[in-house]
Amino acid sequence: MSALRSYALLVRWTGLRQKTFLPYAVIIQGLFSLGIVIGYPLLFPQIDARTILFIATAAPSITLITMGLVAVPQQVAAARTEGTLDYMRSLPIPRVVYLLADLTVQLLIVLPGVVFGVVVATWRFNLPIEVSPWVVPAVVLVVLTATSAGYAMASLLPPLIANLMSQVLVVLVFMFSPLQFPADRLPDWLAAIHRVLPIQAMGEVMRGTLAPAEFPVSAGSFVLLGAWCAIAFGISWRVLARRR
Amino acid sequence: MLLEIDGLAKAYRKGARANDGISLSVEAGEVYGLLGHNGAGKTTLVNQVIGLLRPDAGRILIGGRDVVADPGYARRACSIQPQATLPIDGLTPRQAIELVGRIRGSSAVDVRASRARLVDGLDIGEWLDQDGRRLSGGVKRLVSFAMAAVAPGGLVILDEPTNDVDPVRRRLLWAQVRALGDEGAAVLLVTHNVVEAERSVDRLAILDHGRVIVEGSPAQLKERVADDLRLELVLEPGAEPPTPAPFVLHTVATGQRILATVPSTAAAAAVGWADALKRAGRVEEFSLAPATLEDVYVELVGRADALQNGNGGQGAAGLGGAPNARRNREESAHVGAA
Known part of the structure; x- marks a missing residue:
């Protein structure tokens, strides 16, 4: 059977399994984006237009990253515990096809929330968002990286630890990552770490493609992200194919 | 012989030897029972056959091919009903059975015919289009069996297939298991339900602490x-x-x-x-x-x-x-x- 056919059937299988979850995911992500773009100006009434744009363009990255690093590990941990993962692994499907199908469905789940967030921000603040076509590869890359990282984490760690890890990462992403504020506000050592970690690069490629006029993005961010994506995907693939 | 296992050994890092030199073989058309109490090593054996676990020692051949070296072949040649009840939330039994059949490589037409026959044979038609979340444990188990039988490989592995199933449908299920054998598949039936196995298997092995302690037909063993x-x-x-x-x-x-x-x-x-x-x-x-x-x-x-x-x-x-x-x-x- 061709890999393409397996892929299409698996996307259908996973999509149907997730379809009950989809409305909640859209609502939660929508509220989340809404909270960020509307909530911050309440915290800081003297906020200027450029800061608003900075925060509004961070919202999609935060949505995508938390989805990949929190929701995905929880799903994978559940699939491991209930035996679904082993069942899927017993079917005659190349591991990489299984992984790609899963990532595709995750992408489809997060997309509506991201679009909604951007639309709301544009409408609420009359933002000059002129989306670049590069936003498509940017979203795909961010989702693939975050989801693969979540996948790898959940496959390598015991379910309980994976769940704990994902909570810790939320705090890290929200409070100590240069997504909603510029990196130069961080202590030097943390800024240095973030130059290597993928989180800052995720924020930059999203912001740089949603508002390219205000925030130019360097090719370096794409390259760094691509490297992280390859590593995380490779680990997930290996773990999935491993025989204990 | 369709399935040949020779000297299979597997120990877990923390535990005892789960499989300790197991040898057995199953012919095409044969329903072979693997009996043993909890922790006797049955599921460990199955997971090595389908390539989820790597044996420490020993050989596993399916249709003459070494599947320890080529686990991909094992997954094409085996269909399995796992011991854990599969959650199919979001899918109806119709979708779940047909999708698995097609993922296993059958055409849409064949899968539909096979699904209809199984649903009829197991008498689960009334739940055919209900969401998986609303199914009882027994119906889920029957659906899971149908998923293994809809496009069976040369070897069908059933791990405790009758758990949670009502007495009437249990009989229907056993008839379907028998039918799989009659159509030429080798069936490896893992169970600790000795009474049911006695009526349904051609041959069986009893596993204890990872070893085969006896093998033969029910009649031979009863001698x-x-x-x-x-x-x-x-x-x-x-x-x-x-x-x-x-x-x-x-x-x-x-x-x-x-x-x-x-x-x-x-x-x-x-x-x-x-x-x-x-x-x-x-x-x-x-x-x-x-x-x-x-x-x-x-x-x-x-x-x-x-x-x-x-x-x-x-x-x-x-x-x-x-x-x-x-x-x-x-x-x-x-x-x-x-």
Whole structure:
């Protein structure tokens, strides 16, 4: 059977399994984006237009990253515990096809929330968002990286630890990552770490493609992200194919 | 031989040897039972066959091909019903069965025909288009069987297929298992339900602590106890278990139920003994019947948890226990003759 056919059937299988979850995911992500773009100006009434744009363009990255690093590990941990993962692994499907199908469905789940967030921000603040076509590869890359990282984490760690890890990462992403504020506000050592970690690069490629006029993005961010994506995907693939 | 396993060994990092030199083979068209109590190594064996676990030693051939070297081939050649109940939330049984059939490589037309036949045969049509979340455990189990049988490989592995299934559909399920064999598949049936296995398998192996302790057809295995009868006593609530009569070969107690094996020559004495216990108000009821595969199993494995369907060694402390199984045979034969 061709890999393409397996892929299409698996996307259908996973999509149907997730379809009950989809409305909640859209609502939660929508509220989340809404909270960020509307909530911050309440915290800081003297906020200027450029800061608003900075925060509004961070919202999609935060949505995508938390989805990949929190929701995905929880799903994978559940699939491991209930035996679904082993069942899927017993079917005659190349591991990489299984992984790609899963990532595709995750992408489809997060997309509506991201679009909604951007639309709301544009409408609420009359933002000059002129989306670049590069936003498509940017979203795909961010989702693939975050989801693969979540996948790898959940496959390598015991379910309980994976769940704990994902909570810790939320705090890290929200409070100590240069997504909603510029990196130069961080202590030097943390800024240095973030130059290597993928989180800052995720924020930059999203912001740089949603508002390219205000925030130019360097090719370096794409390259760094691509490297992280390859590593995380490779680990997930290996773990999935491993025989204990 | 469709499935050949030779000297298979697997130890987990923390635990004991889960498989300790297992050899067995299953022919095409044969329903082969793999029996053993919880933790005997059955699921470990299955997971090595389908390539989820890597054996420490030994060979596994499917259709003559070494699947330890080529686990991808194992997954094409085997379809499996896992022991864990598969959640199919979001999918209807129709979608789940047909999608798995197509993922296994069957055409849409073939899959639909096969699905219709299975749904009919298992009598689960009324749930065909209901969301998986609203299905009962038994129906989910039947759907899971249909997923394994819709586009079966040369080898079909069924891990505890009848758990949670109602008695009527259990029979339908066994008929479908038989049909898989009749259509040429080799069926590896993993269970600890000895009574059901006796009626359904062509051959079987009993696993204990990772080893095959006996192998053969149900009839061959029962020859070991051909001269024995089983006396089943149900104790009055709160009554102390009686001291076994001298002719009793061995006993196993499970809660209020006591199974005593007695030689057929002692049938009259056994009935007399049991009747006296009943009159004395210690036994609620009793029955005497030919020994079954379950008795062979208990004798060999020597554990009362074999009698339970999945709830471990409750009440395993018996009157004598299997280790003494044959000790009193001469004595009891003597009693029987008296």
